[in-house]
Amino acid sequence: MGALTSYRLRLKRKRHLIRAFRKRHELSAVKNRTTQIAPADILVFTTLRNELVRLPYFLKYYRDLGVNHFLIVDNGSDDGSREYLAQQDDVSLWATGASYKRAKFGVDWLNWLQRKYGHDHWCLTVDTDEFFVYPFCDTRPLRALTDWLDASEIRSFGAMLMDMYPEGQIGAEPYQAGQNPLEITRWFDSGNYTIRKNSQFRNLWIQGGVRARVFFDDNPERAPALNKIPLVRWRRSYAYVSSTHTLLPRGLNLVYDESGGEKASGCLLHTKFLDTFEAKSKEELQRRQHYANSHEYRAYNTRMADDPVLWCEWSEEYINWRQLEVLGLMSKGNWA
């Protein structure tokens, strides 16, 4: 790495921090309970819009893992999400009506909150449809993982986004508030992922899975990125660059081993394809607030017209994290 590249990345990181600083005015606190945050607490950061039906299970899932506090930005919900979240004792809520797109798809807002409240905490940045799975998550709380990461002097933990889908048509089985979405979207693609390395940020760029297979089979390079680094021992100077795919300083992106070994890693089970999906993707397409001119949502809409079934004969039914580890989608690394 040349000194020049290094300096350029430093400037980029500073720029992101300044953006976050400027965008702080867009956030108005609805309920700020951050004084409750104790020094070693594990925090969840989320941006959302109209996710009321998902919220009860989302909060329960992460509370059960041992998350202590949620810091949530509500981007103009009108379905009662805001009121619901404001009532939760472990949620600090900010609201904004500003453009999601111009806030770098929410990254600026969360960078600001992380800088202000996340310093020296383990911060988990997830969407309401993403469920974090890590080695031994059925027997060990999240704190066991973060303690182990601390002891191993690891600052960031990778978890690939894995798209889950139902067996029948999307939306055939309605989702009830409080229900585990994995009861409906139980299936996933286990072995069709492509990986390349981004030489600038040094992160791996992973694509594939069901979205590439069904929606982007004629245009694979536009398939959404699945690499994510959601769990970070945050420092004030850190910044997410694009969603949780890329971090700066870039040493944080080295969540993989290049000499043949396996580092520990997890998965984010992405339960996007519930009955809420179609309405959501129509709305998102109208709002045009998503990445690269919302081309992803455009692809969904063209295909959704013929009611596609995402399931195929070789789809894998989700059982537990051990299954994902055997399939080679995540790894225990040297955690035993």
Next chain:
Amino acid sequence: MSLGVVMIVHEALHRATQLARHWSDHGCPVVLHVDQRVDRDTYDRFVDSLADRDNVLFCDRHRCEWGTWSLVAASQTASELMLDRFPDVQHVLLASGSCLPLRPVAELTTYLRDRPSTDFIESVTTEDVPWAIGGLNTERFTLRFPFSWKRHRRLFDGYVRLQRRVGYKRRIPLGISPHLGSQWWCLTRHTLAAILNDPRRAVNDAYFRRVWIPDESYYQTLSRQHSKKIESRSLTLSKFDYQGKPHVFYDDHLQLLRRSDCFVARKIWPHADRLYDSFLSDAPSLSAGAEPNPGEIDRIFAKAVDRRTKGRPGLLMQSRFPHQRWGNRVTAEPYVVLQGFSEMFRGFEPWLASFGKVRVHGHLFAPDGAHFAGGGGEYFGALSSSAALRDYDGTAFLNNLIWNTRGERQCFQFGPADTQDITWDIARDANARIHIISGAWAVPLFLSEGRFADMRRTAARLQKTESAFLKVLLSDHCRARVKIQTLSDFVLNPIEPLQDVLDQLAARDRPKLSAPPEMVHLGGFGEFLQNLKNQGMHLHLAGDFPTDYAPEPAQPARTTPYLVTK
């Protein structure tokens, strides 16, 4: 009363309280050393929590740092207090605040009473230890380490390098022969007192003060001078990973720890409530009197280290992405690539697939998409047959296929009409078994009824592509097992190459082949080649095909199998 416990604690003090009470309840006096870095309030609360015990004492505090003399000093101070105040103690166990007794204390005391003069301390010479951190073994005893390894790694490394370069070596005091071992020991009063009251203690301490990680060598070396009988193993089960940090036990290790029959284990995660509750509950152990047997735990942790350092071969994933240049980017298992075979025989793929547990695919890299065995749109792992998805990353496609079908031998057809992106990958892959009949792609051309000018153009293009592939296979970088023969050689003796293929596909059964499957009719092929040549297109890859080649007339479909059973 025969066992005293010296406990060195610095965090999770509520657990330390629990442990100290447990030892003290069972008649073992406890001396606690609390790290100086623990603040006054916390310390006072901790002392209060044990104030009701008269066999629990607190010794003077040192500021402890990993890898330094302070840890030895702490254990010395505590041990002195123990020997001084509890004259009945015959064995002293050194433990930390995260060392959990796995068997009833009574079993441990009985065990020690039966071995009154045995010191349990792992103590081996430097030549025999594989677990040196930072590549330092003997040098721990001969260099100086004024800088902290944890806080000033660069200075530490630089100073070591400097000393090596100038050839600096400390003198090891007379009578000391360096030994290393786990820092968790259980010594007899006799040995421990002899070490602490040694007339040369000042010299020893002065020397070990500058040794690196002296808590792994001080008692281990000196007990060799004073002990009547050393049992070179620790009673404390403690496993280290490849970075030299201790493995931690959690609730889900409960059964594993139970079965290990070890007396004490570390490190226990402070929040592992189930472990603390069950092992401090006085339930009798399942196998009283058994010798410790940590074999299963050893295996699990050895596997974890293996996974972290070597990983699963053939797996490319989010946390394992071997660098191409470092040479371990290979597929998971051997597979067979056939070029030209399906062109030579009718129904070749089903015929080959009939030989046991093998998947015979068509042209996986055909321009119109992957022709999987069975002809589906997807395959194992939901791998798509779409040409665009496949060609987006052909290497990943092949790698995924082989990984997804572990345990099942894969075989696929390849040819110059296919996408050629993977040629270098399979050539460099030691798992690839490549069989080629060069020039065989001309056979379907010959059998097709097209315009001769088009055929000539196609032939020229395919020959160029195949030549390029053969060149790759003949290069120095090729690590695949490759067998190439020309079409002409093949038609004269087809059995042998087919037998080779079969042997690789069904290595266990090794079916013997007596006759090849039905070959396509090649009458007139010689003339076809000559015609091409007359048009200026020399199909040299096919070899010298006999112009007058006249195969036996095609036979009616056979019903007998091609196998001869022995």
